[in-house]
Amino acid sequence: MDQSQNNTIIDIKNIDNYYGERQILKDINLQIRAGEIMVIMGGSGSGKTTLMRAMLGLTKTVRGDIHIMGKDITTLSLKKLYKVREEFGVSFQGGALFSSMSVRENIQLPLTEHTKLDQKTMDIMCRLKLEVVNLAGFEDLMPAELSGGMLKRVALARAIIMDPKILFFDEPSAGLDPVVSAELDELIVRLKDAMKMTIVVVTHELESAFRIADRITVIDQGKIIITGTKEEVTNCPDQRVQDLLNRRPRHENIDADDYLKRLTGSKA
Amino acid sequence: MIVTGIRSLGNKAINSTYIVGMMGIFLYQCLKQIFIPPHKLYSIIRQVHFIGSRSTVIIVFTGMFTGMVLALQGYHNLKDFGSTDLLGSAVGLGLIQELGPVLTALMVIGRAGSAICAEIAIMRHTEQIDALQCMGIDPYRFIMVPKFVAALISIPILTCIFDVVGILGGYVVGVVLMGVSEGSYFQGMYNSVDWSDVQLGLVKSIIFSLLIIWIATFKGYFLHVLQSGAHGAEAVSRVTTDTVVLSSVVILASDYLIGSIML
Numbered sequence: 001m002d003q004s005q006n007n008t009i010i011d012i013k014n015i016d017n018y019y020g021e022r023q024i025l026k027d028i029n030l031q032i033r034a035g036e037i038m039v040i041m042g043g044s045g046s047g048k049t050t051l052m053r054a055m056l057g058l059t060k061t062v063r064g065d066i067h068i069m070g071k072d073i074t075t076l077s078l079k080k081l082y083k084v085r086e087e088f089g090v091s092f093q094g095g096a097l098f099s100s101m102s103v104r105e106n107i108q109l110p111l112t113e114h115t116k117l118d119q120k121t122m123d124i125m126c127r128l129k130l131e132v133v134n135l136a137g138f139e140d141l142m143p144a145e146l147s148g149g150m151l152k153r154v155a156l157a158r159a160i161i162m163d164p165k166i167l168f169f170d171e172p173s174a175g176l177d178p179v180v181s182a183e184l185d186e187l188i189v190r191l192k193d194a195m196k197m198t199i200v201v202v203t204h205e206l207e208s209a210f211r212i213a214d215r216i217t218v219i220d221q222g223k224i225i226i227t228g229t230k231e232e233v234t235n236c237p238d239q240r241v242q243d244l245l246n247r248r249p250r251h252e253n254i255d256a257d258d259y260l261k262r263l264t265g266s267k268a
Numbered sequence: 269m270i271v272t273g274i275r276s277l278g279n280k281a282i283n284s285t286y287i288v289g290m291m292g293i294f295l296y297q298c299l300k301q302i303f304i305p306p307h308k309l310y311s312i313i314r315q316v317h318f319i320g321s322r323s324t325v326i327i328v329f330t331g332m333f334t335g336m337v338l339a340l341q342g343y344h345n346l347k348d349f350g351s352t353d354l355l356g357s358a359v360g361l362g363l364i365q366e367l368g369p370v371l372t373a374l375m376v377i378g379r380a381g382s383a384i385c386a387e388i389a390i391m392r393h394t395e396q397i398d399a400l401q402c403m404g405i406d407p408y409r410f411i412m413v414p415k416f417v418a419a420l421i422s423i424p425i426l427t428c429i430f431d432v433v434g435i436l437g438g439y440v441v442g443v444v445l446m447g448v449s450e451g452s453y454f455q456g457m458y459n460s461v462d463w464s465d466v467q468l469g470l471v472k473s474i475i476f477s478l479l480i481i482w483i484a485t486f487k488g489y490f491l492h493v494l495q496s497g498a499h500g501a502e503a504v505s506r507v508t509t510d511t512v513v514l515s516s517v518v519i520l521a522s523d524y525l526i527g528s529i530m531l
Contacts, residue, residue, distance in 0.1 A: 053398075056398075056401075056402055057401075058398050058401065058402070078406075082401070082404040082405075082406060083404065084404075085401065085402055085403065085404040086403075086404035088402055088403075088404075090399065090402040090403075092395045092398065092399055093395075094394055094395060096394060096395040096396050096398065096399035097396075098391075098396055099396075109403065109405070110403045110404075110405075113403070113404075113405050113410075114404065168402075
């Protein structure tokens with residue numbers, strides 16, 4: 001199988017996804033290699049988060065398959081899917097921390113559910129991960145007492161507590177000031193180097209994407225435009241990629257009749 | 269026009285069938301997990317505290333006033349027939365068979381059912397349930413099982429508290445205020461209330477607990493499917509309201525059904 005030859009850890013083939021009757025992902029093909037940072041980039045509503053949710057098995061696809069570590073997650077039973085997910089670390093855009101639990105309880109949750117470690121060992125591991133995300137001493141606070149940047153870093157600490165093989169990160173820089181955002185980017189690169197993780201980052205922040213990525217996938221209106229190194233993406237002649245890279249507004253050719261029909265609400 | 273009407277009717281029928289199917293599968297998943305050990309005792313105790321202990325005060329007040337009203341009404345009605353000796357029997361049977369289980373269930377819906385639905389709906393909205401699934405943790409096991417077990421423990425106990433306090437409330441009005449003899453109040457109750465009446469009350473309260481927790485958790489968990497056009501806070505408020513309304517109607521309807529089967 002070609003997966004072992006080119007070290008592919010995530011192999012997505014021809015997937016389509018719909019939200020109601022609206023098609024969100026259109027014939028997506030993407031291979032992510034073990035140990036790389038793959039940044040999935042695109043504008044708002046381009047389908048990048050849906051693509052990540054499909055990789056996590058949270059969104060059903062109507063066609064195609066997604067092989068992760070050799071297993072097709074689109075056909076796995078729920079029990080087996082949970083087993084595969086134990087190898088994932090996921091940091092959601094809003095952190096998704098449990099508001100009724102302290103920082104310590106949030107971070108230790110995967111350990112308490114999947115291991116039989118004693119409390120002392122779990123406390124040490126929790127402090128260790130908090131050190132990694134520069135939040136030492138915050139373990140007894142509640143999520144409501146943390147700032148946006150801290151929430152994301154706690155979510156990251158929880159995501160890496162089980163030393164996952166693949167780390168998914170949804171919009172690490174969204175809503176953060178440039179300094180905290182740069183710190184998080186540095187942390188992601190450090191994690192890859194130190195723990196040899198495969199990291200999938202979904203973002204629309206150009207600067208952040210180019211700082212951390214080994215390869216970048218640009219997605220627009222549910223279709224992948226290009227997957228390649230930073231240089232390949234920068235030199236891509238596609239107008240949509242260049243618009244995104246140079247922060248130019250989109251220039252769609254508007255058909256006068258269509259425009260009039262949209263305004264008056266009449267059907268074609 | 270007619271075709272559109274039939275189509276819309278058909279769509280509604282399909283949607284309703286789909287949701288009933290989802291509810292069935294959801295209940296099956298939750299009940300299945302209840303019978304698979306090990307369970308998190310601490311989580312169950314926390315939920316018993318939330319659903320049970322924290323509802324005790326309101327149940328005591330409701331039970332007390334219900335018993336008092338029953339005794340007051342009963343006394344005036346029975347006085348006309350010279351049968352005030354039957355007051356204990358009327359209060360006891362009314363509370364144990366009907367009012368105890370139903371009013372306890374309605375109080376728990378308002379206090380805990382709505383809160384449970386809102387809590388799970390917010391967890392869904394803020395991706396906490398997705399986060400659980402991504403950590404390889406089954407949300408049915410982690411969130412639903414402690415709530416189901418706690419409801420099945422707490423609500424029958426609350427019903428018993430309601431009954432006892434209601435009987436005491438009836439005693440205060442009937443015996444202390446209206447002057448019915450203490451002996452006839454309790455002897456009347458002793459003579460007319462059988463074990464089968466207590467059993468009926470308990471069966472009702474167990475079925476009501478299951479219905480309340482089923483509807484509340486289902487509505488919250490499937491916020492993203494059931495939101496019917498609303499989003500965010502509005503969707504949460506809508507499913508919470510739906511939970512209270514639907515649970516209340518289902519409780520009253522099932523009360524009649526259980527009564528007609530068991531009486």
